[in-house]
Each structure stands twice: as C-alpha cells, then as structure tokens.
Amino acid sequence: MGAGFAGFHAARRLSRLARGRAEVVVVNPTDYFLYVPLLPEVASGILEPRHVTVSLADALPGVRMVLGEVDGLDLDRRTVRYAEPTGSPAELEYDRLVIAAGSVNKLLPIPGVAEYAHGFRGIPEAVFLRDHLTQQIELADDSADSAERNSLCTFVVVGAGYTGTEVAAHGVLYTELLRKRHPRLSDQRIRWMLLDVADRVLPELDERLSRTADAVLRERGVDARMGVSVDEAEEFGVRLNDGSFVPTRSLIWCVGVRPDPVVDGLGLKTDKGRLVVDEYLRVPGRPEVFACGDAAAVPDLTRPGEVTPMTAQHAQRQGKHAAENLAAGFGTGDLRPYKHHDLGFAVDLGGAKAAANPLHLPLAGLPAKAVTRGYHLLSMPGNRIRTATEWLYDAVLPRQTTQLGVIPAESIPLDTASPEHVAEAR
Incomplete structure (x- = not known):
C-alpha cells in the first residue's frame, strides 16, 4: 500500500x-516513485519534474503495479x-x-489557510510554485502601483523545518534571478518571510546546522521570524499572531505532515x-x-x-x-527488530550553500554542498545521470524562467485536516 x-x-x-x-x-x-527531497529544486527551476520521479515499471521489474x-x-x-x-x-x-x-499536509485550524495557502508535497505543487513565483514577478514588472508591486513581491513560507527552510533558501535565489531579468524592478525589494512557532530554524536538527541555515537565510535577506505564525489568511495578505499584517499573494504552507x-x-x-x-x-x-x-x-x-x-x-x-x-515468515531469513542510528542529515540551501552532518560531523558551505548532492545521487533509485547533468547545466548555463501554466491553483488545494488531527496538531 x-x-x-x-x-x-x-x-x-x-x-x-x-x-x-x-x-x-x-x-x-501514480506510476512513479517521487524523490521528495529534490522538489525545492523543481520549484526553483533547477531540475525538471520528470527527473525527480522514477518509473515503478522500470525500477520494480516483476512487481505488479496497480494504479x-x-x-x-x-x-x-x-x-x-x-x-x-x-x-x-x-x-x-x-x-x-x-x-x-x-x-x-498537516493543516492547522487557521481561518483562510485552506483557501489561500498552497502546500508542498508533490510534483503538482512544485510545478505550480515555480510558475507562481515567475508570474508574481512578471505581474509586478507590469504594475505601476507601488503597493501592489510590494504585495506581489512578498512571499511567506510557514514552517522552518526541512521543507520550508529549503523552499525559502531556493526561492529567494530564484526570485532574485527573475528580478534581474526585469530592469523595471531594479529598485524593487523582493521580500521573503519564514515563520515558525519554534525558537529556531530547523528545530529538529543539531543547533550548529540550525545556525548555519539561519545565517545563510539572513545573508540573503530572508526575514526569518521565530515564535511567529499566521493567525488568519486572506486573499491579499496574512495576519500574524504578533498583530502585524503582511500584504502578499503567496502563502506557502510547509508546516509539516x-x-x-x-x-x-x-x-x-x-x-x-x-x-x-x-x-x-x-x-x-x-x-x-x-x-x-x-x-x-x-x-x-x-x-x-x-x-x-x-x-x-x-x-x-x-x-x-x-x-x-x-x-x-515464509522461510527466507530471520525475523529481526528494527534498529537504526541516524547517519546524519543534509539540507540544501541553494547556490553553493548547504548544511550537513554526515556521521554527525557538522559541515557548511561547499563541503556540505558536495556531501548533500552526493547523498541525493546515492539515494535516488534512478535518473542519477540526468539529475547530475542538470546540476551541471545550471552551473554553466542561464536558468530557464518561463511559466508553463499547466497546473491551475484550484487543482492543488491544501489537504483538509480532520478534527482529530487538528486537536493533535494544536
């Protein structure tokens, strides 16, 4: 199952x-296995969607596939x-x-979130987000109203775990690339916010990795607000639990699962x-x-x-x-209890930045980036050459930034939590 x-x-x-x-x-x-950790690179235009999927028919020969x-x-x-x-x-x-x-997706009982936020769990959400980011910058370029431009160029990510941190880290680089390709926006501020009720970014990881990620985000201008979350979401903005209102058209929900x-x-x-x-x-x-x-x-x-x-x-x-x-149970091998020690974690922060602790040795910068990409290539059950080739292309060629418009917003609604799950989440 x-x-x-x-x-x-x-x-x-x-x-x-x-x-x-x-x-x-x-x-x-679906007829594919999805390598979820690379979805932020799909959303930022580094990888093509098909290259983070592996055909079940190809990877599981002899296994009957039922859609x-x-x-x-x-x-x-x-x-x-x-x-x-x-x-x-x-x-x-x-x-x-x-x-x-x-x-x-885990959905908290916050007014407006189900209507105006978008999750980040699969290919449709990643492709939609890439198109959405591109469209917001293009719309801002066409707007003569400064308040509207500021709203279009503000992106709010809720959840500073693995997914939210990587989405914000990759997203800010992608929108900065887009801004540079629109001369009318040369003086426009692109604002990214990362919110979490925790007291630090990546709260589930070693504090040294958390500090590394936090430093990278702040260096890129990401407004990382810890101890802060959304009280209400509206069509044109979000109200935070500190009483402030943030005009935005982009609420990206990475709270957890x-x-x-x-x-x-x-x-x-x-x-x-x-x-x-x-x-x-x-x-x-x-x-x-x-x-x-x-x-x-x-x-x-x-x-x-x-x-x-x-x-x-x-x-x-x-x-x-x-x-x-x-x-x-049918005579092949012995029954054994599951016991596994974590081998470390890797967080890709876009560009040449990453945070990793292979075998619990904390790394940052290029060494962490090498470890992170090496880990992903080893963990992927297919498409390794295609993925490595696209990383090479991204390093030497201009990134494509066209929007495809193939995933409408209404086709990827945020999952609705049951009352039981809401109670647990709170």
Whole structure:
C-alpha cells in the first residue's frame, strides 16, 4: 500500500527475496516513485519534474503495479479497497500486507489557510510554485502601483523545518534571478518571510546546522521570524499572531505532515494518527500485516519510549526491513527488530550553500554542498545521470524562467485536516 520511500523499498526488496515464490503487488495513485527531497529544486527551476520521479515499471521489474487510491481495508477478509483512476471502485486480496501509505499536509485550524495557502508535497505543487513565483514577478514588472508591486513581491513560507527552510533558501535565489531579468524592478525589494512557532530554524536538527541555515537565510535577506505564525489568511495578505499584517499573494504552507487519513479508518490502534506496530514492524494482533514509514509509529530502540521520526531516512530503511521480516515468515531469513542510528542529515540551501552532518560531523558551505548532492545521487533509485547533468547545466548555463501554466491553483488545494488531527496538531 503506497510507493513512497517506505513502500517502494519494501516492494523492491521483497521482489528480490520472494522471486518465483510470491506475487508482489503495489497499489499507488501514480506510476512513479517521487524523490521528495529534490522538489525545492523543481520549484526553483533547477531540475525538471520528470527527473525527480522514477518509473515503478522500470525500477520494480516483476512487481505488479496497480494504479489506485486506497480508501479502505477489510482486515478479516484480507482485502484492499481502492478507487481506480476513472473513479470506479475495485479491490484486491492479499496474504500479507505492508501498509506504507505515507503522509499528507498537516493543516492547522487557521481561518483562510485552506483557501489561500498552497502546500508542498508533490510534483503538482512544485510545478505550480515555480510558475507562481515567475508570474508574481512578471505581474509586478507590469504594475505601476507601488503597493501592489510590494504585495506581489512578498512571499511567506510557514514552517522552518526541512521543507520550508529549503523552499525559502531556493526561492529567494530564484526570485532574485527573475528580478534581474526585469530592469523595471531594479529598485524593487523582493521580500521573503519564514515563520515558525519554534525558537529556531530547523528545530529538529543539531543547533550548529540550525545556525548555519539561519545565517545563510539572513545573508540573503530572508526575514526569518521565530515564535511567529499566521493567525488568519486572506486573499491579499496574512495576519500574524504578533498583530502585524503582511500584504502578499503567496502563502506557502510547509508546516509539516500527518499520516494518510486512510489509517484512521482501519479500526487499529494509533499513536497521533500513526499505526502502532511492534519492533518487528508488525501490527499487534495481525501478524500478516506490517506497517512502516510515516504511517507507522515504530518503536525507536535507540531512544526507549519514543517512536522513530517521520523522515525519508527511516521510511526507506523500514521499508526494506518490513520486506525482510515478511519474507522471514515464509522461510527466507530471520525475523529481526528494527534498529537504526541516524547517519546524519543534509539540507540544501541553494547556490553553493548547504548544511550537513554526515556521521554527525557538522559541515557548511561547499563541503556540505558536495556531501548533500552526493547523498541525493546515492539515494535516488534512478535518473542519477540526468539529475547530475542538470546540476551541471545550471552551473554553466542561464536558468530557464518561463511559466508553463499547466497546473491551475484550484487543482492543488491544501489537504483538509480532520478534527482529530487538528486537536493533535494544536
């Protein structure tokens, strides 16, 4: 169930372990695996959208691919219900099940956010944002009203975690590039704001990485306001919880994620929306069902009493581990508990800047950039040469800045949180 980091790697490992002994089926709404960490580079025009996707048919030979949106399970009958791309209902039977449904945008109960903010979770949002940034600068260039120009050239990012920090860092470079190509805007200020209720940028990381990222953002003129968030969103601006009003047409929602809502309807025990599993990634009382990634509350054996965070690093390793433990059930290998020590983190800040701590050694600048890009190339299950080539092109050729207009704003509404998730988020 799902072909994100957890589901993709579970299917790939299982197809190798069970070759000729079992049929492996993946149910997913798209026919590709999305390498989410590179989406900010899609939004800033560095990478083409297709190059951060990997065809499931090519990467998972021998695996049956079923296009569909899972909308329920019958655990007693061992069936998965899903909607086909045409909307028609269908179902599949299973002997063993891996729930890797992933996550969706987390929406807080703030007036106007659902109507006027845009999330950043997939290809449509990244392509829309690239077009939107380009359009705002073009509209500003055509405007004779200074107040309107200021509003069009103001961009507000909510959430200073990985995604929000990278979106702001790449975005400010992209809009500055756009401004330079419009001589009428030579004296126009391009304003980027990064908001978070936390006390620092990248609050989940080592403070040294946080300081590095904060310094880069402020050097580029990003107004990083910590301890501040949005009280209300309107069509032409946002009101902050410090009482100020910011005129803007661009509210980018990077607050975080919550488990896919399909998890709620399973009738299984959850922890803050994530399925409770044991250290072997099995659902208690359902030995034929495994869960991993963002949808699962996996015990963190390196931090007793806690669960693993919702990161791609854990999802990828849990997917592989779930496949191995599932295969142990039919005689291939042994059942083992999941235990993983973080190997470090990398945050790409655009240009020649990055922050990384491989093996917990803090790096900044070009060394961190090299580590970050090397890590992404090693982690991508495909399109490595294309991605590296586009990085090279971006270093030596002018970046293309045309807007395609293929993703209308109304086609990417921000996900709506249920009352339960709202309560947890607060």
